[in-house]
Amino acid sequence: MTNLISTDKELEKVILVAVRTPDLSEAEVTEHLDELEFLARTAGAEVSKRFTQSLTMADNRTYVGSGKLEEIHDYxxxxxxxxxxxxxxxxxxxQLKxxxxxxxxxxxxRTNLILDIFASRARTAHAKTQVExxxxQYLLPRLTRMWTHLERQRGGIGMRGPGEKEIETDRRIIRDIISKLKKDLEKIDRQMATQRKNRGKMVRVALVGYTNVGKSTLMNSLSKSEVFAENKLFATLDTTVRKVVLGNLPFLLADTVGFIRKLPHHLVESFKSTLDEVREADLLLHIVDxxxxxxxxxxxxxxxxxxxxDNREKPTIMIFNKIDAYSHIPKEEDDLTPATNANLTLEDLKQTWMAKDTPSIFISAREKTYxxxxKKTLYDEVLKIHVTRFPYNDFLYPEFDEENF
Known part of the structure; x- marks a missing residue:
């Protein structure tokens, strides 16, 4: 796979290209490109320029159309x-060719870039196997463009049939590798499933959310552990599980890989086993920046x-994080346009749908604000599940008391 991360001191210079279709506003395209630039920086690149092209749909041969491609070529x-x-x-x-x-x-x-970042961040055998x-799976249909010697044939007993092009051999090798990796993952998955069963009936809580919203920071604050946290996309790939005790109420807390828009299908498929922690959780903490x-x-x-x-509907607490970084632009008194998130105060936001549909809390995990x-909200929700599995005892589970935490 192409690796952007440079060992040189000077960052690799790149340009970004996007298509704006009628269903996307200019602001949304800008946001998508902002995120793509963040991905590029995470991979070790420096963005020199952005190009956008408005089309009804992406051109099926050149993505942006011949005219815009010529403009990029001239640049x-x-x-x-x-x-x-x-x-x-x-x-x-x-399109690639x-x-x-x-x-x-x-x-x-975007897929290639995300895979590159995942490959650089994978630490355990499980994550490395999933990324590989x-x-x-991404590479297999794109083999043709990687070879300049497709017409050269290579014979030999045990290598391939007569007249078969080298690329067919390479495809077969990759299919065999994919088959082996799937078997390796199945073996690892069985081991992890056994580990989950051995945890018994303890309540399981999983942190979910978009990438870089502060899940690992919150995990560290709750579990008093040192899960790697960094202001980059996909800072952590491997699911981390810690035992947490609030007062004298124990539960398991899992930190999972962050999600992102246009997440490659191959990654969703290969990481489904990692996301079993989400599927098997009793309570989700949906972290939002x-x-x-x-x-x-x-x-x-x-x-x-x-x-x-295929995650079933389950109890969820919405955690609106990073209130220390929240800012808004007050509306002018004579401005009759509808209010948006950009000009609502934090107190205004708390009165919207966000605080009404599900249990919600507004915090700063970094500053430990609120x-x-x-913790009281989390304690109450975990307790509701806990008492369905173990006999309720007023002595064991007292009312929430800050001194217990």
Whole structure:
């Protein structure tokens, strides 16, 4: 797989390209490109310029159309220091081939970029196997463009049949690798399933949310552990489970991989086993970055992904995090346009749908603002589940008392 992360001191220079379709506003396209730039920076690149093209739908041969592709080509002729061009959607093999032929640069799409970041962040055998499987599944239909010697044939006993092109051998090798990786994952999954069973009947709580919303920071604050947390996308891939005790009420807390819009299907498939912690959880803590201008869209992305992994409806607490970074632009008194998240105060937001549909709390995990209120809400919700499994005892489970926490 293409690796953007450079060992040199100078960052690799890239440009970004996106298509704006009629269902996307200019602000939404800008937000998508902001996120793509964040992904590029996470991978170790520096963005030099952005290109957008308005089309009814992405061109099936060149993604942006021949005219815009020519404009990008002219820009690259002047700026020879740019190494790569990154596209905001997954490109088809035909699009990749045509774009590379025209631009003479390394071409990556959003899927390739996310896979690259996942590969650099994977630490355990489980995560590495999942990422490798997703990489090969992405690679298989795109093999043709990677070879310049397709017509050369290689014979030999035990190698392939007569007349078979080398690319067919490579495809067969990759299919065999994919098959082996799937078997390896099944074995690891069985081991992890056994581990989950051995945890007994303890209440399970899972942190879910968009990437970089503060899940690991919250995990560290609750469990007093040192889960890796960084202001980058996908800082953690491996699911971390810790035992937490609030007062004298124990439960298991799992930190899971963050979600993102346009999450590659191969990654969702290969990481389904990791997300078993979410499926088997008794309670979800949906963490939201309230300071992000598109947090409502991020909530929808997370909910859609949860539906995609067949997650049943289960109790959820909405945790609106990073209130220390929240800011708004007050409306002018004579401004008659409808209020938006950009000009609502935090107190106004608390009165909207966000605080009414499900139990909700507004906090700062980093500054521990309103943390006692959050822990009481969590304690109450865990207790509701706990007492259905174990005989209720007033002595064992007293009313919430801050001194117990």
């Amino acid at each position: 690259l002729k002047i700026h020879e220091e740019i190494n790569s061009v990154i596209f905001d959607d997954e490109l088809s093999p035909v 045509n774009i590379e032929t025209n631009l003479h640069r390394r071409i990556l799409d 499987l997703a990489q090969y 309230i300071s992000h201008p598109g947090f409502e869209q991020q909530i929808e992305v997370v909910n859609n992904t949860l539906r995609e992994i 943390f006692e209120e959050f």
